[in-house]
Structures are given as structure tokens and as C-alpha cells.
Amino acid sequence: MTRRVTIADVAKKAGLSKGAVSYALNGQPGVSESTRQRVLRLALEMGWHPNSAAKALSGARAGAFGLVLARPASTLGIEPFFMKLISGMESAMASSQTALLLQVVPDHAAEIAVYRRWWAERRVDGVFLIDLCKDDPRVPVLEELRLPAMVVGGPGHHGALPGVWIDDASAMVMVMEYLAALRHRRIARVGGVPGMLHTELRTEAFDSVADRLGLEWSTTISTDYSPEQGAQVTRRLLSSGSPPTAIVYDNDVMAVAGVSVAHEMGVRVPSDVSIMAWDDSVLCEITHPPLTAVSRDISAYGVQVAARLLALLNGEVVTEVEETPPRLVVRGSTARPVD
Amino acid sequence: MTRRVTIADVAKKAGLSKGAVSYALNGQPGVSESTRQRVLRLALEMGWHPNSAAKALSGARAGAFGLVLARPASTLGIEPFFMKLISGMESAMASSQTALLLQVVPDHAAEIAVYRRWWAERRVDGVFLIDLCKDDPRVPVLEELRLPAMVVGGPGHHGALPGVWIDDASAMVMVMEYLAALRHRRIARVGGVPGMLHTELRTEAFDSVADRLGLEWSTTISTDYSPEQGAQVTRRLLSSGSPPTAIVYDNDVMAVAGVSVAHEMGVRVPSDVSIMAWDDSVLCEITHPPLTAVSRDISAYGVQVAARLLALLNGEVVTEVEETPPRLVVRGSTARPVD
DNA sequence: GCCCCAAAGTGAACCGGTTCAGCGCGCGCT
DNA sequence: AGCGCGCGCTGAACCGGTTCACTTTGGGGC
Numbered sequence: 001m002t003r004r005v006t007i008a009d010v011a012k013k014a015g016l017s018k019g020a021v022s023y024a025l026n027g028q029p030g031v032s033e034s035t036r037q038r039v040l041r042l043a044l045e046m047g048w049h050p051n052s053a054a055k056a057l058s059g060a061r062a063g064a065f066g067l068v069l070a071r072p073a074s075t076l077g078i079e080p081f082f083m084k085l086i087s088g089m090e091s092a093m094a095s096s097q098t099a100l101l102l103q104v105v106p107d108h109a110a111e112i113a114v115y116r117r118w119w120a121e122r123r124v125d126g127v128f129l130i131d132l133c134k135d136d137p138r139v140p141v142l143e144e145l146r147l148p149a150m151v152v153g154g155p156g157h158h159g160a161l162p163g164v165w166i167d168d169a170s171a172m173v174m175v176m177e178y179l180a181a182l183r184h185r186r187i188a189r190v191g192g193v194p195g196m197l198h199t200e201l202r203t204e205a206f207d208s209v210a211d212r213l214g215l216e217w218s219t220t221i222s223t224d225y226s227p228e229q230g231a232q233v234t235r236r237l238l239s240s241g242s243p244p245t246a247i248v249y250d251n252d253v254m255a256v257a258g259v260s261v262a263h264e265m266g267v268r269v270p271s272d273v274s275i276m277a278w279d280d281s282v283l284c285e286i287t288h289p290p291l292t293a294v295s296r297d298i299s300a301y302g303v304q305v306a307a308r309l310l311a312l313l314n315g316e317v318v319t320e321v322e323e324t325p326p327r328l329v330v331r332g333s334t335a336r337p338v339d
Numbered sequence: 340m341t342r343r344v345t346i347a348d349v350a351k352k353a354g355l356s357k358g359a360v361s362y363a364l365n366g367q368p369g370v371s372e373s374t375r376q377r378v379l380r381l382a383l384e385m386g387w388h389p390n391s392a393a394k395a396l397s398g399a400r401a402g403a404f405g406l407v408l409a410r411p412a413s414t415l416g417i418e419p420f421f422m423k424l425i426s427g428m429e430s431a432m433a434s435s436q437t438a439l440l441l442q443v444v445p446d447h448a449a450e451i452a453v454y455r456r457w458w459a460e461r462r463v464d465g466v467f468l469i470d471l472c473k474d475d476p477r478v479p480v481l482e483e484l485r486l487p488a489m490v491v492g493g494p495g496h497h498g499a500l501p502g503v504w505i506d507d508a509s510a511m512v513m514v515m516e517y518l519a520a521l522r523h524r525r526i527a528r529v530g531g532v533p534g535m536l537h538t539e540l541r542t543e544a545f546d547s548v549a550d551r552l553g554l555e556w557s558t559t560i561s562t563d564y565s566p567e568q569g570a571q572v573t574r575r576l577l578s579s580g581s582p583p584t585a586i587v588y589d590n591d592v593m594a595v596a597g598v599s600v601a602h603e604m605g606v607r608v609p610s611d612v613s614i615m616a617w618d619d620s621v622l623c624e625i626t627h628p629p630l631t632a633v634s635r636d637i638s639a640y641g642v643q644v645a646a647r648l649l650a651l652l653n654g655e656v657v658t659e660v661e662e663t664p665p666r667l668v669v670r671g672s673t674a675r676p677v678d
Numbered sequence: 679g680c681c682c683c684a685a686a687g688t689g690a691a692c693c694g695g696t697t698c699a700g701c702g703c704g705c706g707c708t
Numbered sequence: 709a710g711c712g713c714g715c716g717c718t719g720a721a722c723c724g725g726t727t728c729a730c731t732t733t734g735g736g737g738c
Contacts (some may be wrong), residue, residue, distance in 0.1 A: 004459070006724055017688050022726060032686060049459030053401065054724035056392035057693045063462075064440070077423050078621055080416030087415070087443040099462065101403070102441045104426040120343070120388035123402075123438065227625040256595075257625040263602060264627035282417055286566040286596040288603040345694055356718045361696060371716060393694035396723045 005048045014042055025050075056122065064099040065089075065309060066124040070111045070131065075225055076104065078253055080281040081298055085152070088302020089128070096310055098125070112141050119147045126309050128152055129161070132197045150309040152301070154320060157197050162318040164305050168198050171294050171326040172205035175276060176213060178328060179246045182336045184274060185216040188244035190233050190254055194222045199250065202278075206248075217244070223254065230254025234261040238273065245337035246274040252283045252293065259287045259333065270335035280329050289332030296326040344385045353381050364389075395461060403438040404428075404648060405463040409450045409470065414564055415443065417592055419620040420637055424491070427641020428467070435649055437464070451480050458486045465648050467491055468500070471536045489648040491640070493659060496536050501657040503644050507537050510633050510665040511544035514615060515552060517667060518585045521675045523613065524555040527583035529572050529593055533561045538589065541617075545587075556583070562593065569593025573600040577612065584676035585613040591622045591632065598626045598672065609674035619668055628671030635665040 011021045016039070023030040024039035031039070056062045067086070069076055076082060090100055101124055105111050115138070118124045125148065129138060132153035139159045142149045151163030179187055189206050192199040203220050210218035221237070223229035230249060234257065237244055249255035255277035262269050269275055269289060277284050280295035301323055312318040350360045355378070362369040363378035370378070395401045406425070408415055415421060429439055440463055444450050454477070457463045464487065468477060471492035478498045481488045490502030518526055528545050531538040542559050549557035560576070562568035569588060576583055577600065588594035594616035601608050608614055608628060616623050619634035640662055651657040 004461075004724090007726095008724075018725080019689075019727075020687050023687085026726085028727095030686065035686080047459070049456060051396070051724050052460040052462045053392045053395035054693090055726085057390070057396050057695085058724080058726045059693065060726070062392065076426070077419030077421070078417070082422075083416035083443075086441065090441075090443050099440050100442070101438050102425070102429075103439065104422075104429050117388065120386070121391040122343075123391045227621045231625060253621075253625075260625050260627045282566050282592075286570060286592075286599050288599045343694090346696095347694075357695080358697075358719075359717055362717090365696085367697095369716065374716080390694055393723090394696085396725085397694080397696040398723065399696070 004051070005046045006051070007048070010039065010043050010046060010048050013046065014039055061098075061125045061313070062122055063097060064101050064124050065093065065306070066101045066103070066115075066118050066127040067130065068103045068105055068111045068114050068127070070105050070108055072106070078227070079225070079251065080283065081251075081279060084281075084298035085130075085302040085305075088299035088304075089306040090302075091299075092303040092306035092310070098310070108137055112138055115142060115145065115147060119145050125313055126150065128305060128309065129158070132157060132163075133195050134197055134200055136197075148309065148312055150305050150312065150318075152305050153197055155322070158320075162308065162312060163320050164301065164308060164323055165320070166296055166301065166323045167325050168201050169205040171328075172202050173209050174326075174328055175248060175294060176206065176209040178330075179248075179274065179276070179334070180213045180215070182246075182274070182334065184246040184337055186242065186244045187215060187218050187246045187248065188237050189218070189220040189248045190230055190237075190250060190258070191220045191222050192225050192250040202250065217242075223250075225251055225254065227253045227257035230257040231261050234258040235265070238262065238265055238267050243267075244273065246276065246334070248276045248278070250278050252277040252279050252281050252291070255291055255293075255333075256283050256287050259289075259291070270333050271338050274334040274337065276334055284329075284331070287333070292331045292334040293329050294326045295329045297324065300324070343390070344387045345390070346387070349378065349382050349385060349387050352385065353378055400437075400464045400652070401461055402436060403440050403463050404432065404645070405440045405442070405454075405457050405466040406469070407442045407444055407450045407453050407466070409444050409447055411445070417566070418564075418590065419622065420590075420618060423620075423637035424469075424641040424644075427638035427643075428645040429641075430638075431642040431645035431649070437649070447476055451477055454481060454484065454486060458484050464652055465489065467644060467648065468497070471496060471502075472534050473536055473539055475536075487648065487651055489644050489651065489657075491644050492536055494661070497659075501647065501651060502659050503640065503647060503662055504659070505635055505640065505662045506664050507540050508544040510635075510667075511541050512548050513665075513667055514587060514633060515545065515548040517669075518587075518613065518615070518673070519552045519554070521585075521613070521673065523585040523676055525581065525583045526554060526557045526585045526587065527576050528557070528559040528587045529569055529576075529589060529597070530559045530561050531564050531589040541589065556581075562589075564590055564593065566592045566596035569596040570600050573597040574604070577601065577604055577606050582606075583612065585615065585673070587615045587617070589617050591616040591618050591620050591630070594630055594632075594672075595622050595626050598628075598630070609672050610677050613673040613676065615673055623668075623670070626672070631670045631673040632668050633665045634668045636663065639663070 007021050011018045020031050021039055024036040052063050103114050127149050129149050129151045149161050151158040151161050154163040154165030221233050258275055277291045277293040280293035284291035284293045308318050346357055346360050350357045359370050360378055363375040391402050442453050466488050468488050468490045488500050490497040490500050493502040493504035560572050597614055616630045616632040619632035623630035623632045647657050
């Protein structure tokens with residue numbers, strides 16, 4: 001059992017002091033270029049790696065960011081959103097040797113407790129705040145803790161915390177104008193969890209555009225994002241006296257469930273009802289017909305968010321920023337309604 | 340900006356030495372019961388939390404387990420398997436204040452590099468090895484590194500590493516006997532990635548049971564688990580001269596894609612073709628008809644795996660163990676074939 | 679030739695825990 | 709009364725880095 005190689009081992013072999021080796025390895029001034037090269041080569045040869053605990057203890061970074069997911073595991077599993085976001089984050093964090101600490105909790109209270117513990121234990125250097133709500137209770141806690149955080153979502157409602165957001169409102173305008181151009185006059189929306197900021201923003205946009213376009217009828221029904229509720233709501237909508245000619249879903253899973261319900265009821269897609277998903281993933285391509293969807297580059301979103309949290313820790317001034325807006329990917333599930 | 344409260348602060352307030360306080364807080368002998376209670380109360384009052392770096396540095400645990408996912412993010416996102424497994428793991432780890440470090444990488448080589456780095460940096464106390472392959476190259480590396488690991492999968496092919504496995508072979512027997520009892524004589528299987536142990540085990544079981552049952556025809560076609568390939572293979576199978584009357588898919592996503600293709604081709608489920616999914620999730624319930632599936636308690640699997648890795652670190656002797664076998668959940672996608 | 683300064687490197691303190699050797703003291707035993 | 713033992717606690721070393729105050733060395737300017 002060979003012992004770990006420490007900075008002292010490298011120093012001894014190089015005939016230098018620990019301090020000099022530390023300077024050399026970290027690109028700090030205080031050693032000559034030739035010495036630095038020699039030390040770097042030696043460290044590589046000897047298979048030296050910094051002990052993350054020692055590094056963290058001596059005032060530097062913990063070398064980790066935290067992400068807490070406060071949704072039931074059943075919902076989490078099926079939404080491609082999170083994994084895409086996570087893999088984006090990690091590709092941005094890799095360059096700075098930062099790891100991702102993940103925790104799944106049942107609710108916001110537990111989430112807040114995790115933040116307190118992580119920060120008290122100096123286990124993370126910062127966290128990502130996800131699923132932002134209106135008047136989110138987590139925001140003041142993070143501010144009070146002075147725990148560096150980057151909010152995934154917005155705009156607004158994250159106090160003094162920096163955030164990155166995607167413009168859902170204008171995407172909703174795009175969606176509605178597209179449907180209106182197809183001559184849809186009766187549009188329903190199967191929305192996500194009320195209280196979540198992006199849900200609210202979409203609802204507001206939906207209502208105001210519907211009004212502006214002078215639609216015959218429009219409504220939003222709230223769900224918990226689960227396919228079960230998506231199916232249930234769709235069933236209700238399609239069996240009403242005068243059903244909508246188009247339905248906009250707040251995620252892809254519910255849209256897929258919606259198509260299924262339509263099949264089951266003998267309602268044809270898209271001739272009887274047009275269906276539209278929010279967030280594009282392979283799920284949208286496996287249904288028949290494939291789903292028209294609002295497509296956002298979630299992975300790039302993750303990259304952006306992580307890069308900005310790193311910048312924040314480097315002392316740069318980081319403010320709210322808007323990601324590139326979503327695109328509309330038209331597939332077979334939307335068409336002009338037959339009269 | 341109030342400084343962190345350290346063990347020295349607690350010691351001063353209690354009028355004790357750092358050592359005594361450490362003993363008191365960790366349930367070690369060396370202090371009287373009354374002193375211990377006093378210290379515990381005081382620590383709570385002062386809001387003391389152990390600095391995880393200091394703890395890790397002084398020989399104790401890093402307080403984290405690592406999980407590396409070496410699948411493309413696109414596949415990961417959609418398979419509920421991983422999130423269920425993760426949330427199970429975490430519920431078992433919570434009691435011992437152990438965090439989960441997550442990393443998504445493109446391939447096994449990168450995965451191995453992560454293990455090496457994590458262990459060299461003493462960032463984790465152990466790792467979970469997932470998606471076990473035949474003659475898995477990661478196994479000898481983990482053994483050589485002496486990095487505590489728990490293999491999710493088996494039986495066999497994980498050398499001296501302990502593992503937890505679910506009996507896929509006997510589940511396959513159950514599936515095939517069920518289909519045979521329904522009078523299916525032509526059964527196709529849309530398999531996962533060849534080389535992965537569970538894929539191979541299922542293939543072997545599939546072949547041997549098909550043989551034993553004296554089926555008229557049976558075949559396995561390999562895929563990469565993606566819905567695209569699932570759809571493509573299904574299309575090919577259903578358009579052949581004498582199509583199968585039943586198709587068994589190696590995951591739920593492909594089965595859902597399969598149902599979609601059947602709809603698209605005007606093939607009725609289950610009267611023209613029976614469809615069966617492996618791993619049960621909400622996905623199986625949103626199709627029409629809902630899918631008959633092999634159901635495994637993935638979350639419990641995660642709990643078991645994490646609990647055993649903890650036990651391993653506590654010096655307990657941990658050997659290979661088998662989880663409770665999968666159940667067959669019969670829904671609407673399987674029936675007796677019409678002649 | 680002398681002075682001064684910057685570059686290169688040293689040695690020790692420090693981060694916040696754990697752990698081990700040692701010490702004083704009260705108590706039981708004979 | 710004297711001895712020994714073990715409980716309860718102390719003080720210091722240690723983990724492996726970072727950082728700071730300080731020393732040595734070499735070179736340029738005059």
C-alpha cells in the first residue's frame with residue numbers, strides 16, 4: 001500500500017521547500033520559470049494530485065458546487081431537462097476542477113436545510129438555485145447566508161442574487177402567433193406547477209397574447225407536470241362540448257401523454273387537435289405524429305449558468321443575463337384545424 | 340461578517356480543550372456523560388458544524404461517494420432509472436452525512452480518469468460502478484486503486500468488488516413463459532447495448548427459454564437503448580413478411596417508441612402485436628394502451644447499494660447480494676394474438 | 679566598486695479538525 | 709495508610725496544502 005504522494009515528497013525530490021513547490025504548481029510568482037517547469041514535470045512523474053481537503057482547509061476553494069433538486073423522484077426521472085442541464089454545468093466546471101454535489105430532497109424546507117449545512121461545513125463554494133418561484137423563500141436564506149448562488153430562472157424574483165433566464169414570455173408569443181396563423185381560435189394550455197416563476201410568466205403571456213389576438217376562447221389548466229395529470233386534463237379538455245383545436249403543454253412529458261389520450265379517444269392529431277410541447281427532447285420524436293415543440297438549448301443553459309457562478313467566485317461582477325431565446329421546432333403535431 | 344464557529348470556540352466557551360470537545364461531539368470515550376451533554380448543547384447553541392475539509396484532512400472520511408455516468412446526456416435524461424437510483428442512494432446516505440458527487444462523462448476511459456483523480460484527491464470515500472460490462476475494464480482499475488466500490492449489477496464480472504444485482508435471467512424466464520402461455524410463438528426482443536452484462540444475461544436467458552419452449556421463431560436485435568433505434572427496429576420487425584406477435588423491449592423508452600411505430604403503421608396493440616417493456620415508470624402508463632412491464636424497485640436498489648457501500652467502509656465484510664426479483668405488471672399491451 | 683532592488687527561495691504559521699501520550703486525582707482494595 | 713488503576717481531561721503533533729515575512733543572490737546603474 002503505497003502512501004499518497006504529497007507536496008512535501010515533491011519538494012524533497014526537487015530539493016526545494018514546500019512553499020516553492022506550491023508556488024510553482026499554482027502558477028504563482030516566486031519561482032523561476034525553469035524551476036517551475038522542473039517541478040511540474042516532477043509532480044507529473046510522481047503522480048502528485050492535490051488533496052482536495054487540504055486545499056479547502058487552507059482557505060482556498062472547496063472545489064465543488066451544489067445542486068439541490070426539490071421535486072419528487074418520479075417527476076425528476078422522466079424530465080430530460082435536469083440531466084441536460086447537469087451535463088452542461090459539468091462541462092463548464094471541468095476546466096476548473098470543480099465537482100458537482102447533488103442532493104434530492106422532498107421540499108423547499110429540506111432544501112434550505114441542505115444549503116445551511118453545506119455552507120456551514122464549507123462543502124461547496126456555491127450553489128445553483130433551480131425552479132425559481134414567485135417570492136421564493138430560498139432566496140432570502142441564500143442572501144443571508146452569503147452563500148454564492150446562481151439562479152437558474154427569472155427574470156426577477158431572485159433579489160440580489162445573479163441569475164440566468166430564458167425568455168419564456170416571448171416564446172409564448174411566438175407559439176400563440178404561430179397557432180393563430182394556422183387559424184386556431186380555441187387554444188388550451190396545460191400548465192405546470194402554479195407559483196413557479198416560469199409557469200406564471202407563461203400564463204401571463206398566454207393570457208395577454210390570447211387577448212391581443214382576439215381568440216374565441218382560451219384557458220390555462222394547472223398541473224404538477226406529471227404525465228398522469230397531463231393525461232387527465234387532456235381527457236377533460238377533449239371531451240368537453242366545444243373542445244380546443246390546439247393544446248399547448250408546459251413540458252414534453254405531458255404533451256406525449258396528451259397525444260396518447262387523443263389516440264385513445266379517437267381524436268386525430270393534428271387534424272382534430274394540434275399539440276405543442278414545451279422543451280424538445282427525443283420524447284417529442286417518438287410519438288406519432290412527432291411533436292411540434294418549443295426548443296431550448298438546455299445544455300448551453302447549464303454551461304452558461306456554471307460559467308457565471310465560476311466568474312462570480314473569481315470576483316467578477318455578475319448580473320442577470322438572458323440566454324438565447326427558444327426556437328420553434330415544427331413537426332407533425334400541429335396543423336390548420338379542419339372546420 | 341461573523342466568522343465560522345470552530346471547535347476551538349466551543350472548547351473555550353466550555354472551558355475544555357479541543358480534544359475533549361472532539362471526543363464529546365463524536366461519541367468517543369474520554370469524557371464524562373455530563374460533560375458530553377453540556378458540549379453537545381453548547382455546540383448546538385453556537386451553531387457549530389464540522390468543517391468537512393478539516394475532518395477529511397485529519398484522516399477521517401471525505402464524506403462523499405462518487406457516481407460517474409458514462410452515457411450520452413441524451414439517453415440519460417430520459418431514462419427514469421438513474422434518478423430513481425440516485426434518490427434511493429441518497430436516502431440511505433443521508434443518515435451518515437454522506438454527499439453524492441456526480442459526474443457525467445462520454446466514455447469509460449474518461450470515467451476511469453475521474454476515478455483516479457477523485458481517489459488521488461481524496462475527494463470521495465468510495466464509488467458506485469454502474470452499467471457493468473462483460474470483462475469490464477473499470478473493475479481492475481478500481482481494484483488496483485483500492486478505491487472502495489460497490490457494483491450495481493451482476494452476478495459475476497466484477498472481480499473481487501462487492502456488488503448488488505437483480506436477477507434479470509429469471510425475470511426473462513417469467514416474461515417468456517407469460518407470453519408463451521398467451522400462445523405467442525413468434526417473439527422478438529429489442530435488446531440494449533451489447534457487451535453490457537445485463538444485456539448479455541437477458542440475451543442468454545431469452546435464447547435458452549425460447550429454445551426450451553420450442554418457439555417457432557425468436558430473435559434479439561441490439562440497439563443503443565435510444566428511442567430512435569427502438570422505433571427503427573420496430574418498423575423493420577413489423578414490416579417483415581411474417582412479423583412477430585410479441586416484442587420485448589430492453590427498456591421503457593424503446594417500448595413507448597415501439598407502440599408509436601405500431602400506431603403509425605396501423606398495427607394494433609395488443610391484438611396484432613403484444614408489447615412489453617423492461618423497467619416500469621410513468622412512461623409505461625401514458626401510452627395507449629398502457630404497457631405491460633417488468634417492474635423493479637429501483638429506488639430500493641439504490642438504498643441497498645448505498646447501505647452496503649457504507650457497511651463496507653465500516654469494515655464489515657460485504658459480499659455479492661441479490662435484490663428482490665422483478666415483478667411482472669400486466670397492463671393492456673399484451674394479449675393472446677389473433678390468428 | 680558600491681549600493682540598491684528585484685527575483686528566487688526558505689521556514690514557519692495557519693486552516694480546523696483527530697488522535698495519542700501523558701498527567702492528576704479519586705476510589706477501591708488489601 | 710499505601711498502592712495501583714482507570715477515568716477525565718490536557719497539550720501537542722499531525723493531516724497537506726497556502727501564504728506571509730524574511731533571507732540570500734545576482735545584476736544594473738552610477
